[in-house]
Amino acid sequence: MAHSMRGAAVIAGIGQTAHGKLPGRTPLSMTVEAVRSALRDAGVEKDAVDGVFCKYPTSTFASMYGQQVAEALGMRPRVGGVWDQGGATNISMISFAAMCIENGQCEVAIVTTADNPRTGTRQAYERAWGDDAAYGWFSTPAGYAMIAQRHMAQYGTTSEQLGAIAVACARHGAANPLAAKRTPLTLQDHQASEWVVEPLRRADCCLISDGGAAVVVMSARRAAELGVADPVPILGFGQGQESWEVALRPDLTTTAASASAQTAFTMAGVTPSDIRVAQLYDCFTITPLMILEDYGFCKKGQGGAFVENGNIEVGGQLPINTSGGLLAETGMPGMQLVIEGVRQVRGTSTSQVPGDGPCVVANQGGVMHTHSTLVLGR
Amino acid sequence: MIGTNSQIDLPEPSPDLTRFRNRLSAGRLSFQRCDECHDAWLPPRDHCPHCLSPAFTWEDASGRARVVSWVVYHRAFHPAFADRVPYNVTVVELAEGPRLISNVVGISAADGLAIDTPLALAVETEGDVPVARFRLS
Numbered sequence: 136m137a138h139s140m141r142g143a144a145v146i147a148g149i150g151q152t153a154h155g156k157l158p159g160r161t162p163l164s165m166t167v168e169a170v171r172s173a174l175r176d177a178g179v180e181k182d183a184v185d186g187v188f189c190k191y192p193t194s195t196f197a198s199m200y201g202q203q204v205a206e207a208l209g210m211r212p213r214v215g216g217v218w219d220q221g222g223a224t225n226i227s228m229i230s231f232a233a234m235c236i237e238n239g240q241c242e243v244a245i246v247t248t249a250d251n252p253r254t255g256t257r258q259a260y261e262r263a264w265g266d267d268a269a270y271g272w273f274s275t276p277a278g279y280a281m282i283a284q285r286h287m288a289q290y291g292t293t294s295e296q297l298g299a300i301a302v303a304c305a306r307h308g309a310a311n312p313l314a315a316k317r318t319p320l321t322l323q324d325h326q327a328s329e330w331v332v333e334p335l336r337r338a339d340c341c342l343i344s345d346g347g348a349a350v351v352v353m354s355a356r357r358a359a360e361l362g363v364a365d366p367v368p369i370l371g372f373g374q375g376q377e378s379w380e381v382a383l384r385p386d387l388t389t390t391a392a393s394a395s396a397q398t399a400f401t402m403a404g405v406t407p408s409d410i411r412v413a414q415l416y417d418c419f420t421i422t423p424l425m426i427l428e429d430y431g432f433c434k435k436g437q438g439g440a441f442v443e444n445g446n447i448e449v450g451g452q453l454p455i456n457t458s459g460g461l462l463a464e465t466g467m468p469g470m471q472l473v474i475e476g477v478r479q480v481r482g483t484s485t486s487q488v489p490g491d492g493p494c495v496v497a498n499q500g501g502v503m504h505t506h507s508t509l510v511l512g513r
Numbered sequence: 514m515i516g517t518n519s520q521i522d523l524p525e526p527s528p529d530l531t532r533f534r535n536r537l538s539a540g541r542l543s544f545q546r547c548d549e550c551h552d553a554w555l556p557p558r559d560h561c562p563h564c565l566s567p568a569f570t571w572e573d574a575s576g577r578a579r580v581v582s583w584v585v586y587h588r589a590f591h592p593a594f595a596d597r598v599p600y601n602v603t604v605v606e607l608a609e610g611p612r613l614i615s616n617v618v619g620i621s622a623a624d625g626l627a628i629d630t631p632l633a634l635a636v637e638t639e640g641d642v643p644v645a646r647f648r649l650s
Contacts, residue, residue: 271594
């Protein structure tokens with residue numbers, strides 16, 4: 136029997152600001168612009184909204200930020216506030232919104248994020264790891280490099296294979312007029328890129344961007360009542376969590392993505408072979424490689440071979456990050472991947488993948504600390 | 514917080530971390546073991562993360578360890594490490610089980626490091642703070 140939440144909620148509208156270097160824009164200002172755009176896309180009046188779910192900005196962290204957002208939107212929602220799972224936050228909030236709606240806590244929810252680490256501070260990404268700063272243990276890239284090195288040493292994954300992911304995202308970003316970075320990348324460019332924290336090169340690291348994005352979530356029934364033009368059903372969702380200290384994970388090469396996908400795929404009633412296209416969180420190139428393994432698109436250790444030879448580019452077996460992902464479209468964590476998932480189901484992507492199978496979207500946060508999965512499709 | 518000079522500003526240590534550092538200053542790398550379920554752990558904390566018991570005993574580690582993974586910094590994220598690049602940060606697993614973030618010293622960058630490379634303790638200081646670094650054994 137199908138899961139009761141399968142297709143119960145929809146993404147009724149998507150909205151975003153420009154992404155890149157946006158001096159003078161505050162997260163609140165970008166939030167309002169993105170929400171306005173998402174409500175227009177849904178064709179829904181603001182007064183219908185009674186849920187506001189926000190990701191906090193890393194550049195201007197403030198308590199009770201969700202209430203600041205609601206005030207800027209002129210809303211007094213029944214359900215509202217901030218959730219913190221780093222880059223996994225957006226899909227998790229969409230799933231909480233869907234569950235609130237299903238259980239009568241609210242009817243129409245805004246899920247939104249905006250941040251300006253490019254023009255503001257990016258200290259959140261460069262800071263010390265607590266007491267371990269005494270060992271020179273600093274920065275987010277280093278955490279991913281630690282995981283990548285283990286994967287390389289254990290399975291023979293190569294820097295060129297990581298490069299294949301950067302090349303695919305750059306190709307898809309170049310086709311997307313909304314992408315912050317539209318210059319193509321060759322494998323040679325990737326290999327010539329300097330080390331940041333070895334084994335990760337500059338070209339393995341995502342953009343750092345200012346920007347905002349929002350989606351409107353409601354029940355499929357409400358979308359029909361309101362005459363929403365092109366609602367995209369949410370078929371499944373799930374989450375997973377890992378230890379705070381990267382060093383304490385028994386196996387550095389297996390992540391919470393596995394549990395998250397299992398929950399989401401079970402709800403959606405799909406297996407990896409049903410998936411047509413994937414938007415996989417690419418803060419660093421090692422991340423989608425391991426998500427492909429943990430989601431079951433290939434066996435553990437074979438992610439490197441899977442991404443080679445254009446297999447993850449449009450025309451390949453499983454195109455990923457068809458708007459450019461965090462590596463090319465925007466460094467803003469996660470929501471843009473959801474929006475591209477909606478476009479793929481609607482058939483409006485600039486790198487549209489033919490077919491009518493579902494799109495899976497992966498968000499993750501910290502250094503593979505948190506994971507959330509969304510399956511979209513009709 | 515990251516300072517602008519070469520001083521590394523570490524968080525205020527918990528009582529258990531102070532205990533760990535005091536023992537390390539005396540050349541003893543130690544970890545905690547639960548009195549009830551006998552789970553062994555680092556970093557220091559005052560409840561067993563396995564069975565949640567508050568009853569534990571400090572034990573001295575043998576100083577033998579092995580490499581789990583490593584990275585090499587080619588640029589410093591803090592001025593204190595500017596003259597040390599390229600340097601490694603390594604996840605080590607003690608023979609007794611607990612893991613810690615460390616550095617393998619006495620090598621260039623990460624030369625000679627591989628999964629399970631055997632290591633031996635080399636206590637050093639970083640400013641006023643004792644640190645548990647390792648050498649190839």
